[in-house]
Amino acid sequence: xxxxxxxxxxxxxxxxxxxIAILLGIIMPQYFGVREHARAVSARAGAKGLETAFKSYxxxxxxxxxxxxxxxxxDDIFKALRGDKTTTFNPQGIAFYEFPNYTNSSMSQxxxxxxxxxxxxxxxxSYRVMFDKNYDNTIDALPNVYRSVVVYSxxxxxxxxxxxxxxxxxxx
Numbered sequence: 001x002x003x004x005x006x007x008x009x010x011x012x013x014x015x016x017x018x019x020i021a022i023l024l025g026i027i028m029p030q031y032f033g034v035r036e037h038a039r040a041v042s043a044r045a046g047a048k049g050l051e052t053a054f055k056s057y058x059x060x061x062x063x064x065x066x067x068x069x070x071x072x073x074x075d076d077i078f079k080a081l082r083g084d085k086t087t088t089f090n091p092q093g094i095a096f097y098e099f100p101n102y103t104n105s106s107m108s109q110x111x112x113x114x115x116x117x118x119x120x121x122x123x124x125x126s127y128r129v130m131f132d133k134n135y136d137n138t139i140d141a142l143p144n145v146y147r148s149v150v151v152y153s154x155x156x157x158x159x160x161x162x163x164x165x166x167x168x169x170x171x172x
Contacts, residue, residue, distance in 0.1 A: 036156060040168055042114035043153040047170040050111060050127055053081050053097035054149040057090075065089045070130045070141065073111040073151075077129070081111075113153035113168075125154050128162075145171050 050073070057080065058064065068077055068089075079087040083095030090096075099111060102118055110126040117123045130139045132148045139145045141162060155166035163169040 039114040039156070043155070043168040044170070044172075046111075046113060047127060047151040047153055047168060050081075050097060050129070050151040051147075051149055051170040054129065054131075054151070056096050057081065058148060060092075060094060060096075061090075064131050064133060068131060071128060072126045073129055074126075075109055078109060078111055115153070115156055115158070123158070125158055128152050128154065128160065130162075142171075147171060 065076075065080075073081075076087055076089060078099070080089035081095075081097040082099055083090060083093050085091070085093040102112075110124075113125055113127055115123060116125055128151065130141055130150050132139055135148070137146050137148060139147060139150055142150065145163075150163070150169065150171050152163045152167050152169035154160050155168055157166050159165065161167050163171070
């Protein structure tokens with residue numbers, strides 16, 4: 001009989017490293033898939049929440065400001081939804097939406113989607129909005145979408161496809 005020796009042999013150590021590598025190979029792709037799915041779910045919730053905020057604005061003031069254009073949610077729209085009384089678009093100062101607070105002051109004035117990283121300005125993309133300007137409950141740029149307003153995120157690929165492709169949209 002061989003005497004028991006303390007410690008691992010080289011073969012045992014290689015087996016342990018191989019098992020760990022195999023487990024990491026199985027777990028890591030699932031982890032990144034879950035993260036992307038979580039970002040998509042967060043973006044959809046943000047788009048739905050913003051759509052509800054816009055509808056509340058329309059219920060309150062009964063009109064869209066003519067200065068508001070389809071596209072990125074810019075400063076005047078952001079301030080109106082936030083309840084900033086300095087804008088003429090929300091004279092009553094009603095907060096229709098609570099935007100996240102960012103420690104980076106450059107990010108604090110827009111409606112950023114869930115793929116925007118506070119530490120990487122190249123990823124910053126705000127939600128997009130399209131309004132029904134003629135009040136017929138249709139969005140002209142989107143056939144067969146019957147709503148007064150729609151909101152979407154440009155998604156992981158960061159390309160604006162007006163709700164198509166990998167965009168995350170409030171009406172889907």
